[in-house]
Amino acid sequence: MKYITIKDIAIRLNISKSTVSRALTGAGNVSAETRDKVMTLADELGYKRNELAANLRRNQSRTIGIIVPEMLTPFFLYVIISIQNVLNENGFKVIITQSHEDVQAELYNLQLMDNYRVDGIIISICHREQNVKEYMRIEKKGVPIVFFDRVPPAMDAPKVVVNDYMKSFFMMEYLIRSGRKKIVHMAGPDRIPNTAERKRAYKDALAKFKIPYTPELVIDGENERSEGERVIKDFLKKEIPFDAIFCFGETLAIGALNYLQSQGIRIPEDVAICGFSGTYLGTIITPQLTAIQQPFEEMGRLSAEMMIERLADPDAPYRTVVLDAEMIIRQST
Numbered sequence: 001m002k003y004i005t006i007k008d009i010a011i012r013l014n015i016s017k018s019t020v021s022r023a024l025t026g027a028g029n030v031s032a033e034t035r036d037k038v039m040t041l042a043d044e045l046g047y048k049r050n051e052l053a054a055n056l057r058r059n060q061s062r063t064i065g066i067i068v069p070e071m072l073t074p075f076f077l078y079v080i081i082s083i084q085n086v087l088n089e090n091g092f093k094v095i096i097t098q099s100h101e102d103v104q105a106e107l108y109n110l111q112l113m114d115n116y117r118v119d120g121i122i123i124s125i126c127h128r129e130q131n132v133k134e135y136m137r138i139e140k141k142g143v144p145i146v147f148f149d150r151v152p153p154a155m156d157a158p159k160v161v162v163n164d165y166m167k168s169f170f171m172m173e174y175l176i177r178s179g180r181k182k183i184v185h186m187a188g189p190d191r192i193p194n195t196a197e198r199k200r201a202y203k204d205a206l207a208k209f210k211i212p213y214t215p216e217l218v219i220d221g222e223n224e225r226s227e228g229e230r231v232i233k234d235f236l237k238k239e240i241p242f243d244a245i246f247c248f249g250e251t252l253a254i255g256a257l258n259y260l261q262s263q264g265i266r267i268p269e270d271v272a273i274c275g276f277s278g279t280y281l282g283t284i285i286t287p288q289l290t291a292i293q294q295p296f297e298e299m300g301r302l303s304a305e306m307m308i309e310r311l312a313d314p315d316a317p318y319r320t321v322v323l324d325a326e327m328i329i330r331q332s333t
Contacts, residue, residue, distance in 0.1 A: 082300025228255020287331030
């Protein structure tokens with residue numbers, strides 16, 4: 001399909017491209033008769049202004065790249081929708097990609113955004129340190145990056161997060177005060193920055209209540225429902241007594257809950273279970289899942305607003321916004 005250009009209109013009317021351009025943009029030095037002819041022909045031919053070319057001439061694309069680790073769970077979808085709403089309202093378009101929890105795919109997406117000359121990148125990372133050099137290279141070029149939820153610990157940059165440690169500590173404290181003493185921590189992969197904070201909170205909460213830390217009660221798994229089933233299935237074979245599970249993520253918790261029930265283990269009578277994230281997925285299972293509910297909409301809105309601020313003032317100091325999250329108690333505990 002051939003797109004109609006200013007050159008096509010100029011040839012048809014036997015006038016210069018600059019005259020056509022001035023007529024289409026409403027600039028001066030064009031007679032009313034010529035302007036009417038240009039507008040009429042442009043409408044007849046279906047001319048559409050090439051926004052990309054126009055923006056590149058102004059050294060901007062009015063486009064923001066969004067990179068997330070995955071879009072299978074509702075958490076990142078909710079945040080993306082919020083980001084997109086704010087950016088669209090402010091005249092920006094978005095390009096959305098996912099890394100599939102793979103550092104090479106994330107690197108490819110970063111380079112793709114760079115090649116397409118996006119004005120900025122909003123990203124939740126899939127590895128705590130692997131692509132930091134690439135983030136810094138892109139930032140050095142003058143393309144701002146805003147990190148949300150999963151952020152690089154060692155890099156000074158604009159960040160929007162929740163306090164993983166504090167909220168995980170409160171959840172552990174709730175479980176212990178409810179009478180649970182043999183708590184399994186189904187942790188996330190070590191490559192994810194949030195994993196370390198949630199593990200630290202687990203240990204510190206046990207220490208506060210003088211409950212011995214047992215390494216065998218900490219088991220790692222990818223944040224997927226099938227992983228929750230697999231990990232808890234393997235753990236049950238060890239025949240280690242436990243009465244609660246604090247999960248890194250919601251999908252892990254759902255997988256574990258489903259498998260435990262299939263084995264005749266009652267939730268919450270025999271085992272209480274809870275997780276991080278707090279999307280609607282936790283409400284469509286039985287029993288409903290106790291969760292730390294992250295502020296999806298606010299996280300997306302602030303990430304977008306922070307990006308707009310950096311585009312307006314590239315020299316503004318970096319800041320980290322720490323959002324509150326709500327502990328929602330449901331039937332699973």
